[in-house]
Amino acid sequence: MKRKKFTSRKTTGDLIFDTVNAVLLLLLVVVTLYPFLNTLVYSLNDPLDSVKGNLYLWPRVFTLNNYTVILKQPSIYTAALVSVLRAFIGCLLNALCSVVVAYTLTKKDFVFRRFYSYFFIFSMYFSGGLIPSYFLIRDLHLMNNFLVYILPAIVSAWNIMVVRSYIAGLPASLIESAKIDGANELKVIFRIVVPLSMPVIACILLFVAVGQWNSWFDTMLYCANNQSLSTLSYELEKVLQSSMTISQQNSSANALLPEKLRNVVTPQSTRATMTIVSIIPILCVYPFMQKYFVKGITLGGVKG
Amino acid sequence: MGKSGAAASQLSGRKRNGNGGFAASCGGSHKRFSERVFEQKELILLTLPFVVLLFVFNYVPLWGWIMAFQNYKPGLGIFQSEWVGLANFKALFGDSEFYIGIRNTLGISILKLVTGYAFSILLAVLINEVRVSWFKRTVQTISYLPHFVSWVVVSGIVYSCLSTDGGVVNTVLLHLHLISKPISFMGTANLFWGIMAGSDLWKEVGWNSIIYIAAMSGIDSSLYEAADMDGAGRLRKIFHITLPGILPTVKILLILSIGSILNVGFEQTLLLSNSQTLDYSQTLELYVYNYGMEMGRYSFATAAGIFNSVVSLVLVTTFNKLSRVVTGESAF
Numbered sequence: 180m181k182r183k184k185f186t187s188r189k190t191t192g193d194l195i196f197d198t199v200n201a202v203l204l205l206l207l208v209v210v211t212l213y214p215f216l217n218t219l220v221y222s223l224n225d226p227l228d229s230v231k232g233n234l235y236l237w238p239r240v241f242t243l244n245n246y247t248v249i250l251k252q253p254s255i256y257t258a259a260l261v262s263v264l265r266a267f268i269g270c271l272l273n274a275l276c277s278v279v280v281a282y283t284l285t286k287k288d289f290v291f292r293r294f295y296s297y298f299f300i301f302s303m304y305f306s307g308g309l310i311p312s313y314f315l316i317r318d319l320h321l322m323n324n325f326l327v328y329i330l331p332a333i334v335s336a337w338n339i340m341v342v343r344s345y346i347a348g349l350p351a352s353l354i355e356s357a358k359i360d361g362a363n364e365l366k367v368i369f370r371i372v373v374p375l376s377m378p379v380i381a382c383i384l385l386f387v388a389v390g391q392w393n394s395w396f397d398t399m400l401y402c403a404n405n406q407s408l409s410t411l412s413y414e415l416e417k418v419l420q421s422s423m424t425i426s427q428q429n430s431s432a433n434a435l436l437p438e439k440l441r442n443v444v445t446p447q448s449t450r451a452t453m454t455i456v457s458i459i460p461i462l463c464v465y466p467f468m469q470k471y472f473v474k475g476i477t478l479g480g481v482k483g
Numbered sequence: 484m485g486k487s488g489a490a491a492s493q494l495s496g497r498k499r500n501g502n503g504g505f506a507a508s509c510g511g512s513h514k515r516f517s518e519r520v521f522e523q524k525e526l527i528l529l530t531l532p533f534v535v536l537l538f539v540f541n542y543v544p545l546w547g548w549i550m551a552f553q554n555y556k557p558g559l560g561i562f563q564s565e566w567v568g569l570a571n572f573k574a575l576f577g578d579s580e581f582y583i584g585i586r587n588t589l590g591i592s593i594l595k596l597v598t599g600y601a602f603s604i605l606l607a608v609l610i611n612e613v614r615v616s617w618f619k620r621t622v623q624t625i626s627y628l629p630h631f632v633s634w635v636v637v638s639g640i641v642y643s644c645l646s647t648d649g650g651v652v653n654t655v656l657l658h659l660h661l662i663s664k665p666i667s668f669m670g671t672a673n674l675f676w677g678i679m680a681g682s683d684l685w686k687e688v689g690w691n692s693i694i695y696i697a698a699m700s701g702i703d704s705s706l707y708e709a710a711d712m713d714g715a716g717r718l719r720k721i722f723h724i725t726l727p728g729i730l731p732t733v734k735i736l737l738i739l740s741i742g743s744i745l746n747v748g749f750e751q752t753l754l755l756s757n758s759q760t761l762d763y764s765q766t767l768e769l770y771v772y773n774y775g776m777e778m779g780r781y782s783f784a785t786a787a788g789i790f791n792s793v794v795s796l797v798l799v800t801t802f803n804k805l806s807r808v809v810t811g812e813s814a815f
Contacts, residue, residue: 279533
């Protein structure tokens with residue numbers, strides 16, 4: 180960014196280029212934001228009226244009913260709580276693991292350094308696959324258990340590698356002097372390494388939290404029978420699937436049953452509302468974490 | 484060290500062969516191995532839980548591969564299920580749907596790769612050329628946003644944007660008089676690859692451009708100044724300085740992503756596919772899921788999964804080596 184100085188002379192070519200560039204980027208902004216905005220509009224519009232379609236940027240018949248209906252269901256609160264808990268616990272433990280293992284990997288004289296590196300890196304490129312993992316979870320009695328959200332996600336080789344390249348860039352003298360002052364490894368990690376690595380840790384926290392928040396497939400696979408362990412993303416997925424089936428039946432049956440479909444809420448408005456409910460938390464943390472993750476991905480991205 | 488320690492040395496044994504073991508690989512210390520372990524007990528104890536967890540959740544499932552050589556019955560378990568040798572693999576290679584799965588996997592993957600690369604580099608160039616910093620920052624912030632939204636949300640958005648009654652894409656196409664009646668995007672099998680590539684592009688283009696923007700900011704500014712002196716225009720500078728400047732990054736990322744070409748994106752495929760598009764949407768991952776979780780043919784599905792994993796690993800290592808030869812950089 181620094182190299183871009185404003186040159187005093189601006190040619191016509193420059194002007195044309197800048198205009199075309201701005202138009203293209205604005206187009207991108209519109210294409211990115213419009214679907215979200217349109218979903219918001221559908222969630223704020225009267226469901227019966229929404230069926231007519233042609234809603235674009237502004238609700239035609241404004242109502243908060245869709246939200247009241249959804250927020251009245253007790254199951255949505257359990258789901259939200261489970262989502263928050265798994266995001267919170269999951270990201271803290273993953274960050275802890277990433278820092279501790281990454282710090283260990285930066286120690287040149289660590290006895291298992293070579294083994295650890297292979298052990299963690301290999302796992303990035305190889306896994307047993309869906310079926311064996313499913314039976315493992317079953318055999319460990321983690322089915323319908325909250326721990327299934329947490330335990331498999333604690334160790335992420337990818338995050339370890341990202342944190343490692345960050346810690347490797349810290350001045351080694353700091354750690355040495357702490358050692359001389361009698362600090363043990365635990366103290367070194369939490370008093371020196373963690374505070375110095377906050378940017379990359381923040382980035383890991385955000386990634387894992389978002390990943391946990393968005394995760395639905397593990398719920399479907401392992402906790403589908405236990406409503407109290409359902410997550411917001413999975414609830415959204417169920418709504419999505421059911422609205423798909425209904426709309427498919429609808430189109431194949433040549434829209435024979437519009438009257439029957441017209442309940443208080445339609446699948447379409449429920450889907451829109453659930454979507455908005457599930458992305459609001461992400462939109463809330465997103466602006467604060469933004470400045471960190473660019474650094475994080477550039478660090479990790481070079482390696483993969 | 485206990486159980487995992489034993490497992491650890493077993494696993495590492497293969498890799499240490501020819502390297503002279505730990506003592507040699509750990510530098511010039513003359514202390515005995517056990518002394519060094521004792522000295523570093525804190526670090527070992529701190530990391531032990533994580534090593535065990537990784538072992539359990541990433542390595543133990545490899546044990547489940549035995550299922551592929553059995554007629555696995557969940558009630559009997561691995562020890563009592565009947566051995567069938569390579570029968571599952573034979574059935575797999577004799578199944579015409581399997582080849583359709585391979586075709587779809589490669590088709591979608593290559594389409595995603597090409598469009599993904601082209602557009603994220605284009606976007607990076609466009610963003611890099613913006614001189615007004617608030618505009619630059621705003622565009623960047625907005626372009627990353629879809630990356631943080633789940634595929635569940637995105638697939639909902641895709642369905643509603645592409646719907647035949649009032650979906651925005653059909654509406655726009657109708658207004659531009661490019662089509663005379665709405666296209667049923669989600670119900671047309673041979674549009675599926677395009678929908679996969681398009682939705683992936685929408686979700687990830689901004690995110691993928693980050694790395695190129697970072698690479699561009701590392702280009703020596705004196706090059707641009709010299710080009711200015713010579714009277715080079717903006718496009719000329721892009722084609723002669725910016726693009727060549729990010730070429731090493733482009734090369735290594737391309738080589739590495741070719742290695743993971745069999746991983747199309749399971750969630751995306753599962754959420755966007757439906758019974759009408761099955762001919763073009765059944766990728767290898769979905770094939771494993773359908774046969775394993777839906778039909779309960781566990782052994783058969785595991786065999787398909789093994790095929791996927793092994794081919795992926797071969798591709799990753801081959802292209803990683805290639806990357807080392809071509810660009811001097813590699814992931815491991």
